[in-house]
Amino acid sequence: MSNTLTDKQKELIESFGVVQENMGLSPASARVNALLTISDTVELTFDDIREALGLSKSATSNAVNNLLMLKRIGYKTKPGDRKRYFYSKMGQWQNAFMDSMNGLTGYNELLKDILKNRTKDTKEFNEQLKELTEFIAYYQKESIKIIKNWKK
Amino acid sequence: MSNTLTDKQKELIESFGVVQENMGLSPASARVNALLTISDTVELTFDDIREALGLSKSATSNAVNNLLMLKRIGYKTKPGDRKRYFYSKMGQWQNAFMDSMNGLTGYNELLKDILKNRTKDTKEFNEQLKELTEFIAYYQKESIKIIKNWKK
DNA sequence: TTTTTAGTTCTGTTAAAAGAGAACTGATAT
DNA sequence: ATATCAGTTCTCTTTTAACAGAACTAAAAA
Incomplete structure (x- = not known):
């Protein structure tokens, strides 16, 4: 699951992040949402997100819950694995x-x-x-x- | 031009102000814009605004200029009077x-x-x-x- | 039952936003 | 030329947002 981002991906996360900040999201929420749109892996765990963006656990938790509340992202679980796998809900x-x-x-x-x-x-x-x-x-x-x- | 607001008007300024804060305006800008929508006098001077809302000069200045920049309000001048008369630009x-x-x-x-x-x-x-x-x-x-x- | 996991919540820090009040400015009036 | 007026800008204080890091918790694993 180690999701190393290319420079281009990092750049896109920045641009897309900024745009979404201007649409009212906090910096962390904006980047989480951008990551889930840009990452090669479409379903990322809490720790994938934390590591990819270099966020603290609290920032990750708040950002993720904020996006869930806004229904901008969703999550699924896999049998025999208690992690949650978050994904972008573009269809929404x-x-x-x-x-x-x-x-x-x-x-x-x-x-x-x-x-x-x-x-x-x-x-x-x-x-x-x-x-x-x-x-x-x-x-x-x-x-x-x-x-x-x-x-x- | 002393523009005394009724309780209902004050209440409407509050409600409308809050809504506009949620749309991205600062508290002061939101209230200035609300005032210009609700006040019986449709053209208010800098000091009318300052007094009606109990704002400082700096807060009034910043709010007004912010709204002008956003084209949410406009102003006109009257011959032989150097005050500016601000009004809401709803048509925008x-x-x-x-x-x-x-x-x-x-x-x-x-x-x-x-x-x-x-x-x-x-x-x-x-x-x-x-x-x-x-x-x-x-x-x-x-x-x-x-x-x-x-x-x- | 104890330990591990996957987060959540609490506490403290930093930075940015918002605004007060006073000093300042540039145009007009006297 | 001086004073006044209409606002602007500067400095300082207060409030809020955003986040880090550590302590905590509930469920599942060992």
């Missing part, structure tokens, strides 16, 4: 998009609440705000449609 | 969606680079990765389409 991207679309509902409700509580004296502003809520609802609905239409 | 949401869609291009290029550099021994994984890049390209294209179709 559609779900991630779906979730982010559904997450807009709360945001939009808040905007509607803001609009309802606004002074009536700012017609143009309120009209813009109303249009924004309509745009968000539209975008949400259409987005979900296109995700559902993806291949079959 | 479409642009924000557009930008985030266009931002996916770089992400997808990186995924393709990862795929190109992967071992050929993990057929299923590579196939999934390929499909992901195709999905992202599809989603991107369709998303841009629906944004453009909004009230065309």
Whole structure:
């Protein structure tokens, strides 16, 4: 299982890591997720990850659990082996998009609440705000449609 | 311009502020943006903002400039008055969606680079990765389409 | 029953983010 | 030319995030 990474792989883990940091992951989580996308072995154990990235046990544990919570990775076990084998859940991207679309509902409700509580004296502003809520609802609905239409 | 906020308004600023913090804004930026969405006066000066939110000058300055950079707010000036009047730029949401869609291009290029550099021994994984890049390209294209179709 | 394994949790450190308050700046008004 | 105004920048403090390393735990093996 000793998974020696090439320089190119290390470089890709860095780039991909940075991108994912900008998407809200902690540095360690971002690199774990990158590793599971780039490593030649698609299923890595806790210690594989720890060693490959030079992380402490606590950092590895927190990163892995964070990614599990976010459903960005999963794990399986093998009979007669109590290690967990972690893997990247790329197939879950559609779900991630779906979730982010559904997450807009709360945001939009808040905007509607803001609009309802606004002074009536700012017609143009309120009209813009109303249009924004309509745009968000539209975008949400259409987005979900296109995700559902993806291949079959 | 002393803009006294009702309790409901303060509450909405808090809720909306928190949501926007989760979207990556600093606490102060989030509240400034919320204030400009909720306040009865749609154009507020630096000091209006500072007073309404109880922020220091530095925090106000940084928050405002941050939001200007992100194009989440704008400002205008009035003849014979050197204050700047800041306002929320809600109409920019479409642009924000557009930008985030266009931002996916770089992400997808990186995924393709990862795929190109992967071992050929993990057929299923590579196939999934390929499909992901195709999905992202599809989603991107369709998303841009629906944004453009909004009230065309 | 004791030991090993595969992690988790706790404690402490370091670094970065966020903001307060005061000093500063550059334009305008007097 | 001096004062004022609208904001900016600097210094310092507080808070939080991220992580290391060691102590701990629960399940399985010996």
